[in-house]
């Protein structure tokens with residue numbers, strides 16, 4: 509049978525491996541961490557860093573096709589692999605997603621097709637560009653061009669003085685200043701695209717963040733206003749097509765107040781891989797985002813996925829293990845397991861834990877998917893789950 513390889517051993521790699529194994533594929537993970545979630549369950553784990561030539565040679569030699577689960581894997585490593593085996597997504601596509609400046613330029617080009625633009629922004633790589641920033645970009649958010657995630661590497665600024673100080677604080681690295689927009693909500697769209705250009709777009713996901721980290725994803729008819737949802741899907745397909753993308757891509761959007769009593773859609777950023785907001789697909793869709801990644805990599809068909817249930821996903825961060833019912837445990841140094849038996853007693857709940865050996869605040873430990881016959885049932889169950897776990901209630 510075919511052997512599929514993945515660069516990176518985190519939870520996204522683990523769930524890719526699980527989907528690949530369910531379809532009978534042999535799996536190989538490259539990750540330096542001996543206890544990486546994906547490395548622990550793959551058929552073979554190459555325990556080395558992304559730039560080790562021997563490790564890359566072994567991965568290419570063992571695998572028929574290779575993907576990535578980590579968006580900051582060096583593009584050069586993907587190019588090395590691609591000289592020997594099919595690699596999806598390509599190094600060029602991953603490189604665009606790794607750099608907010610290139611990403612925004614790509615989005616602006618696609619806006620000519622889809623009509624969905626990025627937030628007004630300016631590139632700041634030099635002191636001259638800093639000085640030349642237009643006043644209408646303030647208040648804004650200064651974001652490092654590379655390596656930011658979960659809101660890290662960004663500083664909110666109101667004045668030019670704050671902007672200058674923020675750029676110093678970020679180490680004068682290449683940045684993008686984005687105008688602060690009046691967000692009504694946030695959403696994201698997954699697309700899977702095959703090497704033959706076949707495109708499968710998933711339902712639109714409505715996302716709620718707490719402290720810059722995804723907390724809740726909801727997917728059902730009307731979770732995102734229907735006209736905006738259709739535009740978000742069309743924009744996502746345009747972004748994937750225009751890149752010649754192969755694999756699973758997730759694009760994040762803002763729903764903003766258009767100042768005329770309505771809403772508009774703004775494209776934020778993309779991830780060249782399955783995405784936290786797409787985990788609901790494991791229990792609510794006929795093809796999960798991870799199976800879609802397997803299919804794209806293996807050259808299998810990608811019919812449009814169907815959600816067979818309304819769904820809600822709750823992210824499970826390490827904080828829960830220190831305050832399992834919302835109350836900080838007395839001996840709070842020692843992590844304790846949250847009340848899973850009570851949670852799983854509720855119909856329509858599916859627990860996914862990533863097999864991480866230790867819980868830390870802010871660490872993504874797992875997620876819980878909730879499905880049900882109706883949206884009211886799903887939200888009712890979610891309210892009970894959130895109470896049991898001591899998490900903030902739904903809006």
Ligand code: ATP
Pocket residue numbers: 627649651656657658659660686687688689690691694717720760776777
């Ligand atoms: P991720 O973990 O999703 O990769 P990230 O660190 O790359 O996140 P962004 O998605 O760019 O960062 O921003 C994080 C959050 O900050 C957004 O989800 C949104 O809530 C808020 N935000 C970002 N840009 C803007 C903006 N221009 N106007 C208003 N809010 C914004």
Ligand code: MG
Pocket residue numbers: 656657658777
């Ligand atoms: Mg990001």
Ligand code: MG
Pocket residue numbers: 760776777
């Ligand atoms: Mg984001």
